[in-house]
Amino acid sequence: MLAEKNIQQTVPQYKQSSYQIVEFPSFADRLVQWQLAHGRHSLPWQGTRDPYVIWISEVMLQQTQVNTVIPYFERFMATFPNVAALAAASVEAVLALWSGLGYYSRGRNLHRTACILQTQYDGKFPKDAASLQQLPGIGRSTAAAIAVFAVGERVAILDGNVKRILARYFGIGTYPSEKKTEQHLWELAEDLLPSTQDHQVLTAYTQGLMDLGALVCTRAQPHCQRCPLQVDCKAYRDNLTATLPAAKPKKILPTKEVAHLILLNQGHVLLTKRPTSGIWGGLWCFPEVTVDQNGIDYCAENLCLQVERQTELAPLNHTFTHFKLTIYPQILRLISHQSSWKKSDRENNYLWVGIEEALTCAIPAPVRKLLLAVQPVLRTFMHE
DNA sequence: TAAACGTGGGA
């Protein structure tokens, strides 16, 4: 068995009998055995030690749930099967596949890192977590995950799953992302690592933390009956699983309002590329103006385009992590015989595209929603 | 260091 040679950490209260020494399996041993029997083994990025595959999956999984990631991962691997293919692509092509997944700096950093690997590392990945962590978009926990799964390095991860498991197991009542608590959790995570260097054990252990967090030690209504750590879990003992880990301090989200101008002409829609910094960095969006700006005037003054008809659409609410946005969309149908209408082009960060093609571009989720809402309207126009 | 950075699902 994989873990039997690794029974070293013990739970003191179980070996205090002077009549017989009962070695109770360590935290790590119980987790490893549980993972092998009950964990996930068939996710699309499992069963390989290819660091490229592991890297892409780990980055996609940052702050994103498995079921959301799977289709994105499949598309991404089919299009960019290796570092060379990713490095050879444009950032825009990468962001197009990232469209809808959120946190777009992840996509930009993925491309940056692929280029760095290609030009400075002979297209290969460094073999240790410390080196991996120097690459854009790879922090301490992601670097550790890649190093464990790819080469079996003995390093600790600390993601949301691990924070929740440890907060409950040790009965830690302070907010896990508060600096001092997080430092403590990193130390615990390192202390709990299996003492072996065995690749398969370290993989099962690391995967076991994620699987336990996702399947058993869930945020709401954890399944403690099925937990291999239940016997010495402080939160379970003290009936605190509902209150640990401590909730994030609440903040009231500010609300912003903007108008989005959906310019239509001859079956095409106008998109403009947002600056790299800020929300939706590097993505194609509708021209955005303040709610008190007149869309028709904006078109005339800034784009030299004459509007034939203006139609307001229902407001669209979109919530980010740090603010709420209400989008007031308006369709602006151009007078169709303007010689200059298609002059806006990629070099100016403007792009006229057919609506089907627009849906394949690097666009954020609300723009996709609006494009889908506008599709039938556009067909009506085409038939007039 | 606190804040920026997306989106969708579950309760």
Next chain:
DNA sequence: TTCCCAAGTTT
């Protein structure tokens, strides 16, 4: 509806 937050990193 509203709130919480998920395989975090960067600035």
